[in-house]
Amino acid sequence: xxxxxxxxxTTGILGLIETHQKTLLVLFLAIxxxxxxxxxxxxxxxxxxxxxxxxxxxxxxxxxxxxxxxDLGYAAFFAVGxxxxxxxxSRFGFNFWLxxxxxxxxxxxxxxxxxxxxxxxxxxxxxxxxxxxxxxxRIAARNLKITGGASGLIGIDRPHFFGTELNQISHYYFVxxxxxxxxxxxxxxxxxxxxGRAWQYVREDEDAAEAMGINRVAIKLYAYIIGAVFAGIxxxxxxxxxxxxxxxxxxxSQSILILLGVVFGGMGKIPGVVCxxxxxxxxxxxFRGIGSMxxxxxxxxxxxxxxxxxxxxxxxxxx
Amino acid sequence: MSNLDIILQQLANGLIxxxxxxxxxxxxxxxxxxxxLLNFAHGDIYMVGAFIGFSILSVVSxxxxxxxxxxxxxxxxxxxxxxxxxxxxxxIAYRPMLQAPRLSILITALAVSLILYNLVMSITDGxxxxxTVGLGYEGISMGEVYITFTQMVLxxxxxxxxxxxxxxxxxxxxxKAMRAISIDQDACRLxxxxxxRVIAVTFFVGSALAAAAGVMAxxxxxxxxxxxxxxxxxxxxxxxxxxxxxxxxxxxxxGLILGLLESFGTQIPFIGSEWKDVFAFGIxxxxxxxxxxxxxxxxxxxxx
Numbered sequence: 227x228x229x230x231x232x233x234x235x236t237t238g239i240l241g242l243i244e245t246h247q248k249t250l251l252v253l254f255l256a257i258x259x260x261x262x263x264x265x266x267x268x269x270x271x272x273x274x275x276x277x278x279x280x281x282x283x284x285x286x287x288x289x290x291x292x293x294x295x296x297d298l299g300y301a302a303f304f305a306v307g308x309x310x311x312x313x314x315x316s317r318f319g320f321n322f323w324l325x326x327x328x329x330x331x332x333x334x335x336x337x338x339x340x341x342x343x344x345x346x347x348x349x350x351x352x353x354x355x356x357x358x359x360x361x362x363x364r365i366a367a368r369n370l371k372i373t374g375g376a377s378g379l380i381g382i383d384r385p386h387f388f389g390t391e392l393n394q395i396s397h398y399y400f401v402x403x404x405x406x407x408x409x410x411x412x413x414x415x416x417x418x419x420x421x422g423r424a425w426q427y428v429r430e431d432e433d434a435a436e437a438m439g440i441n442r443v444a445i446k447l448y449a450y451i452i453g454a455v456f457a458g459i460x461x462x463x464x465x466x467x468x469x470x471x472x473x474x475x476x477x478x479s480q481s482i483l484i485l486l487g488v489v490f491g492g493m494g495k496i497p498g499v500v501c502x503x504x505x506x507x508x509x510x511x512x513f514r515g516i517g518s519m520x521x522x523x524x525x526x527x528x529x530x531x532x533x534x535x536x537x538x539x540x541x542x543x544x545x
Numbered sequence: 546m547s548n549l550d551i552i553l554q555q556l557a558n559g560l561i562x563x564x565x566x567x568x569x570x571x572x573x574x575x576x577x578x579x580x581x582l583l584n585f586a587h588g589d590i591y592m593v594g595a596f597i598g599f600s601i602l603s604v605v606s607x608x609x610x611x612x613x614x615x616x617x618x619x620x621x622x623x624x625x626x627x628x629x630x631x632x633x634x635x636x637i638a639y640r641p642m643l644q645a646p647r648l649s650i651l652i653t654a655l656a657v658s659l660i661l662y663n664l665v666m667s668i669t670d671g672x673x674x675x676x677t678v679g680l681g682y683e684g685i686s687m688g689e690v691y692i693t694f695t696q697m698v699l700x701x702x703x704x705x706x707x708x709x710x711x712x713x714x715x716x717x718x719x720x721k722a723m724r725a726i727s728i729d730q731d732a733c734r735l736x737x738x739x740x741x742r743v744i745a746v747t748f749f750v751g752s753a754l755a756a757a758a759g760v761m762a763x764x765x766x767x768x769x770x771x772x773x774x775x776x777x778x779x780x781x782x783x784x785x786x787x788x789x790x791x792x793x794x795x796x797x798x799x800g801l802i803l804g805l806l807e808s809f810g811t812q813i814p815f816i817g818s819e820w821k822d823v824f825a826f827g828i829x830x831x832x833x834x835x836x837x838x839x840x841x842x843x844x845x846x847x848x849x
Contacts, residue, residue, distance in 0.1 A: 294646075296648055343830070343833065343834035344834070347837050351833055351837070354829070362827070365823050478775070485652075519667055521663045522659075525656050525660045529638060529656035532652050532656060533641055533653070
């Protein structure tokens with residue numbers, strides 16, 4: 227097959243997808259909802275994990291992709307959510323669902339504390355400050371009494387949903403699928419909102435944006451806070467799913483992994499980021515053999531993506 | 546130990562630590578000064594320097610022994626080798642990205658850092674390597690304070706390297722070109738300066754200094770590991786910011802101040818050594834909030 231026919235066939239398929247978009251979407255959703263009835267626990271675990279990373283990557287995508295800010299300590303916000311739920315349910319007997327608003331509040335607070343002062347500075351300072359912040363949160367979690375020290379927290383309560391205790395992997399498959407869909411919807415709405423356009427403007431030309439009356443510090447801070455809240459909520463459910471959390475979940479490599487998902491798929495594009503998150507989880511599952519070389523392979527791919535295809539693996543569509 | 550003894554001992558420790566920070570911070574500040582890139586991989590270059598030094602030492606110590614002659618030769622060879630690694634990285638990863646958006650080149654730098662880190666981890670199987678040198682523990686004692694000759698030599702070596710760097714930046718043609726490029730790259734191009742070549746030289750010098758620090762850290766601590774570059778990278782960046790990023794005397798000063806602050810900081814009650822890193826990052830964040838230009842930096846009008 228020559229390249230031309232390949233291209234025309236691909237466009238043909240893409241055209242088909244375009245015309246039947248709604249039908250395909252419904253079909254796809256039906257498949258996703260139907261999966262737990264047929265799949266085994268291993269598949270469900272991997273898929274739940276995929277949805278989970280979709281949420282985190284979409285959250286980071288708001289910061290990196292939409293607002294163009296490099297955040298290297300994203301796992302810290304994830305930790306804030308997980309530890310809030312963990313501490314409140316296991317030590318103070320809170321109901322799981324009540325911890326979510328608290329975690330959102332703490333994530334917002336953390337976002338303001340870190341973003342507030344540094345967003346006025348050069349963007350690369352933000353990268354290193356977030357890196358430092360990520361480490362501070364991890365070290366604090368390891369050394370404080372209330373977070374259970376290096377061994378972390380155990381015995382975090384499972385949440386109840388209309389009387390059913392969520393304790394099966396299939397429950398969490400649906401929980402994370404629902405959250406991921408919510409995150410996709412929220413990202414989509416944000417991207418096409420007034421705020422989303424402001425982010426794009428500031429990312430492309432900061433000075434021009436400011437001259438047009440956009441408060442650049444404020445809108446960057448919004449991006450930062452919204453990203454933090456995404457991770458905070460994901461953290462709450464992560465704690466509930468695992469019932470045990472330890473500081474070593476929230477290392478620098480965790481932040482890097484999430485960033486990789488965003489970069490692979492193409493920063494700022496929702497389908498791309500979803501695919502990137504999927505690649506992140508599925509790749510090590512498929513290639514079991516490489517084990518510890520995983521991050522090395524990822525890093526090389528990341529370098530190649532930046533050098534040869536900075537728009538990511540998903541085809542770019544500039545409107 | 547009396548209070549005075551503690552102060553003197555911490556002064557000595559702080560100076561050593563500060564020397565390492567300064568040498569690494571110089572690389573950050575030079576690269577930042579010339580192409581406005583925050584080179585995330587710099588901490589890992591330091592780590593690679595330590596490992597290359599380790600490999601070279603195992604050969605050299607057979608010929609020159611593991612005393613000072615062997616170590617000086619090792620250090621010189623490692624500096625040259627790692628300097629070239631820096632140039633290669635610059636050529637492959639950074640040069641094509643110079644005109645790209647700021648975010649892209651930052652992510653590229655991050656990728657390089659991850660590659661170096663994971664590469665060394667795979668090669669060494671994540672093990673610690675013992676840096677065996679035959680320097681002994683002789684030194685001078687003042688009261689209960691004990692300072693080894695090794696410590697003194699390492700601090701002096703740092704001073705020598707910095708003097709050479711100072712002369713290089715201020716007296717040679719390349720130094721002059723570097724300073725010119727950091728002010729206006731386009732004008733330099735028009736004046737016939739080979740900008741790419743000067744950038745490569747900057748990477749060479751910065752990486753060589755980091756390698757020197759890496760070998761010195763190996764000699765001083767006695768063991769090296771693949772994750773030794775991460776924290777020092779962050780701290781050296783703190784030091785560079787503290788002194789004013791882009792300023793070479795600033796990086797030297799910032800490194801020494803951070804080293805001293807850290808070694809005295811661990812003496813403050815309730816701040817144990819496990820909080821040592823938090824202490825340094827806390828300083829960085831406060832600094833960026835209240836004095837982002839640093840001690841010796843120029844006021845930055847342009848912003849990103």
